[in-house]
Amino acid sequence: MRIGMAVVDGVFDSGLSAIMDVLGTANSLSTRDGGAPPFSVTVIGAGPQVRTGNGLSLTTVPVGELPHGTDLLLMPAVGFQAPDRVVAAVREPANAWLLELAAACATAGTPLAAACSGAFFLAESGALERRRVTTSWWLGPAFRARYPAVVLEDSRTLVQDGPVTTAGAAFAHIDLALWVVQRHSPALADLVARYLLIGDRPSQAAFALPTQLAQADPLMAAFERWARTHLADPPPLAEAARTLGVSQRTLQRTAQTVLGRSPLEFIQDIRLDEATFLLRTTTLSAEAIAGRVGYRNVSTLRELVRRRRGSSLETLRRGGVDAPAQDATPS
Known part of the structure; x- marks a missing residue:
């Protein structure tokens, strides 16, 4: 060749x-x-x-x-x-x-x-x-x-x-x-x-920093800040749109255009980012961390980590990853 x-x-x-x-x-x-x-x-x-x-x-x-x-x-x-x-x-x-x-x-x-x-x-x-x-x-x-x-x-x-x-x-x-x-x-x-x-390595989505991605657009940067202040008890997206002075449709469209994902998917990115930070910098239990990032059940957070990071809460706490995420298989 x-x-x-x-x-x-x-x-x-x-x-x-x-x-x-x-x-x-x-x-x-x-x-x-x-x-x-x-x-x-x-x-x-x-x-x-x-x-x-x-x-x-x-x-x-x-x-x-x-x-x-x-x-x-x-x-x-x-x-x-x-x-x-x-x-x-x-x-x-x-x-x-x-x-x-x-x-x-x-x-x-x-x-x-x-x-x-x-x-x-x-x-x-x-x-x-x-x-x-x-x-x-x-x-x-x-x-x-x-x-x-x-x-x-x-x-x-x-x-x-x-x-x-x-x-x-x-x-x-x-x-x-x-x-x-x-x-x-x-x-x-x-x-x-x-x-x-x-x-094998995980998808690069595991390393994307929500804050850095959001800086590409003022509305997304404001939405990222709003989301971080409401992680523990997130109100409906309609409230976020009203707070930011845009329609919910505009928020949805801008997130898809700039980030390639919906506002809810972006909030999941932020939750995962915050959970990873807490796992590596505190001694909080997995259950307490799940509550802080908006999940009533730690099993929901475990599933998010498995799906997005191909990892486990225990491995993230040690600072590593386990296996490639299932959606990261090359075409």
């Missing part, structure tokens, strides 16, 4: 190296008994060199000098955490070549893949319209606002929709690279995972 890895100035160092390490290990394991390496990776840039997010120089093949086509165009993340910096990179005229390349590949039927903020570049090219994709959880509101025609499932670690595959935050680059190997050979992917000690 000929893989074209498209990179721009500011490329995320760890994401790039994770992909290269997984594919390199797959090649090494395939050739140890005399076989041929299954993957050929060409790092493509606008010119002969790019600078990574940590300031390292990376040699690239200029896009205009590619000696052959690609079987897969892959876009790692850029090393920016702030959504506005990601959008600025996407709009940077110096990066227009990547958008043109992605659009051309999509037109030709060449599979596309991206991790984390790399999905913004594919979306900007128009290649993701009406496709299901994922990206880093903290970039979700900015992505939804800029690309309303793309179906964002940012609680997923890996999403495949036809010829397009996207992965979530940061080290989901590993999941994306393993997906590439698995397309060639599931047995080889399993061997690579065991050699590199790559284990």
Whole structure:
């Protein structure tokens, strides 16, 4: 498989190296008994060199000098955490070549893949319209606002929709690279995972911070503050809407547009966030914590933790997670 890895100035160092390490290990394991390496990776840039997010120089093949086509165009993340910096990179005229390349590949039927903020570049090219994709959880509101025609499932670690595959935050680059190997050979992917000690991980929804997500919109920020003050005995959503000076329909629509979830689902996120904080910083019983976050029965909180975190109250209290959440299985 000929893989074209498209990179721009500011490329995320760890994401790039994770992909290269997984594919390199797959090649090494395939050739140890005399076989041929299954993957050929060409790092493509606008010119002969790019600078990574940590300031390292990376040699690239200029896009205009590619000696052959690609079987897969892959876009790692850029090393920016702030959504506005990601959008600025996407709009940077110096990066227009990547958008043109992605659009051309999509037109030709060449599979596309991206991790984390790399999905913004594919979306900007128009290649993701009406496709299901994922990206880093903290970039979700900015992505939804800029690309309303793309179906964002940012609680997923890996999403495949036809010829397009996207992965979530940061080290989901590993999941994306393993997906590439698995397309060639599931047995080889399993061997690579065991050699590199790559284990299953929960959905990135487990790490989304409600407060940070809500900051993308003033109404959602106000709703998040309102919800936190009413967790123990939550009044109806209609009261929240009246307090915030909007209709209940506007509250519902804004939550869905900005956060990709209903107001009630967002309140569950906040409850889970607060319960996790109390478990890790107090000696309150699980029953007392359940009451503080609005649940009469601790069993309801246990089920929320199991479903959203793939974990248990006891494990969260120790600061860990158990197993991947059931809804986080890659497509």
